[in-house]
Amino acid sequence: MSRLAGRRVLLIISGGIAAYKALELIRLLRAAECAVQCVLTRGGAEFVTALSLQALSENRVHGDLFSLTEESEMGHIQLSRAADLLVVAPASADILARMAAGLADDLAATLLLATDKRVLVAPAMNVRMWLHPATQANMASLAARGVTVVGPGVGAMACHEHGPGRLAEPAEIVAAIERLLAPGDALAGRHVIVTSGPTQEPIDPVRYLANRSSGRQGHAIAAALAELGARVSLISGPVTLADPPGVGVCHVVTAAEMLAACQAALPADAAVCCAAVADWRVAEVASQKLKKSADAAPARLTLLPNPDILASLAAPGPLRPKLVVGFAAETEHILAHAQAKRARKGCDWIVANDASAPAGIMGGAENEVHLLTAEGVESWPRLPKTEVARRLALRIAGAMGG
Ligand code: CTP
Numbered sequence: 598m599s600r601l602a603g604r605r606v607l608l609i610i611s612g613g614i615a616a617y618k619a620l621e622l623i624r625l626l627r628a629a630e631c632a633v634q635c636v637l638t639r640g641g642a643e644f645v646t647a648l649s650l651q652a653l654s655e656n657r658v659h660g661d662l663f664s665l666t667e668e669s670e671m672g673h674i675q676l677s678r679a680a681d682l683l684v685v686a687p688a689s690a691d692i693l694a695r696m697a698a699g700l701a702d703d704l705a706a707t708l709l710l711a712t713d714k715r716v717l718v719a720p721a722m723n724v725r726m727w728l729h730p731a732t733q734a735n736m737a738s739l740a741a742r743g744v745t746v747v748g749p750g751v752g753a754m755a756c757h758e759h760g761p762g763r764l765a766e767p768a769e770i771v772a773a774i775e776r777l778l779a780p781g782d783a784l785a786g787r788h789v790i791v792t793s794g795p796t797q798e799p800i801d802p803v804r805y806l807a808n809r810s811s812g813r814q815g816h817a818i819a820a821a822l823a824e825l826g827a828r829v830s831l832i833s834g835p836v837t838l839a840d841p842p843g844v845g846v847c848h849v850v851t852a853a854e855m856l857a858a859c860q861a862a863l864p865a866d867a868a869v870c871c872a873a874v875a876d877w878r879v880a881e882v883a884s885q886k887l888k889k890s891a892d893a894a895p896a897r898l899t900l901l902p903n904p905d906i907l908a909s910l911a912a913p914g915p916l917r918p919k920l921v922v923g924f925a926a927e928t929e930h931i932l933a934h935a936q937a938k939r940a941r942k943g944c945d946w947i948v949a950n951d952a953s954a955p956a957g958i959m960g961g962a963e964n965e966v967h968l969l970t971a972e973g974v975e976s977w978p979r980l981p982k983t984e985v986a987r988r989l990a991l992r993i994a995g996a997m998g999g
Pocket of ligand 1 (some may be wrong): 792852870874904922924
């Protein structure tokens with residue numbers, strides 16, 4: 598059976614002479630038993646017909662953002678939610694610019710803005726347009742947001758120029774789709790615990806101590822491990838993120854609850870402690886809201902240290918996971934502090950980052966990390982958190998012998 602059998606691709610065909618190659622792409626995907634739903638932009642419709650796309654995809658073709666019948670049958674947002682992957686092929690300079698700017702001025706752009714799925718683009722345009730700093734800047738910002746790119750190839754073009762700008766061959770695009778949708782099963786049969794998000798430590802019924810962690814990095818790691826076939830137990834503090842698909846999620850609030858949930862999830866082959874656990878909790882949580890009064894001094898809080906979840910998972914014992922990975926958020930002497938943390942907590946690897954980075958790594962979409970292992974330090978470039986997650990998941994698979 599094909600690796601793409603039963604998967605669903607939403608294919609956006611934008612304007613360009615290479616749009617004719619989308620027909621071959623659809624044929625290859627259908628031969629691999631992959632369902633294809635086409636969206637044809639106005640520009641795309643100048644080069645291929647909806648009828649051809651419909652015949653090959655065996656599905657109705659969408660093109661109109663404000664179609665009353667389609668809106669009543671299936672909201673346009675639903676179209677992108679129902680897919681496993683969005684593919685833009687060919688992706689014109691125009692649609693790439695609209696994606697980079699976050700526009701929603703037609704159905705294709707709206708779907709690309711509204712999606713919660715991975716996006717693959719296959720650019721195709723004149724060589725000057727491709728090399729233009731505006732297009733290159735747009736590509737850089739799309740890559741930073743986790744969009745995957747296939748091509749463009751180098752060669753003779755329809756406009757009689759030569760250079761980069763040719764649409765990747767349909768077989769190459771299918772291979773890129775396979776890499777995204779069926780990345781393998783290197784962690785099949787493995788169980789991994791991931792902690793993510795902040796913890797909240799109550800002061801009284803309405804107040805708590807917490808931190809700025811968004812949970813984005815931890816949730817991305819859980820998703821990346823699941824994509825490699827692992828059974829993932831994600832123990833998450835309060836976050837506004839959706840539960841990642843294919844991951845077992847346990848929602849907790851306090852550090853004590855997070856520790857108990859981790860212990861209950863053992864045994865595991867690996868643990869990745871990404872949560873920003875509050876270091877302290879309030880000794881006596883008030884049962885009623887603390888009131889202020891004009892003549893009394895402000896309430897004084899007595900703090901107690903919280904249990905260290907990473908150190909407790911890394912402690913020697915029969916249930917210790919084979920690989921325990923911690924994170925270190927540092928604001929100075931990053932490598933020295935992270936190295937000391939690795940030794941102090943007894944974990945195998947530490948992923949260290951600069952919590953004072955100007956672009957706001959905490960809560961942001963990107964991360965720049967150093968991986969500290971017994972073998973030494975690897976410094977990774979600044980990457981989308983999803984890409985840091987994928988690389989870390991692959992390293993974990995390697996360490997597990999996958
Ligand atoms: N950690 C944990 N339990 C705690 C505190 C931290 O599991 N009570 C884990 C975090 O998930 C992370 C690692 O320990 O993997 C380091 O967290 P960090 O906040 O960088 O370090 P701290 O231990 O809090 O040390 P310090 O605040 O002194 O830097």
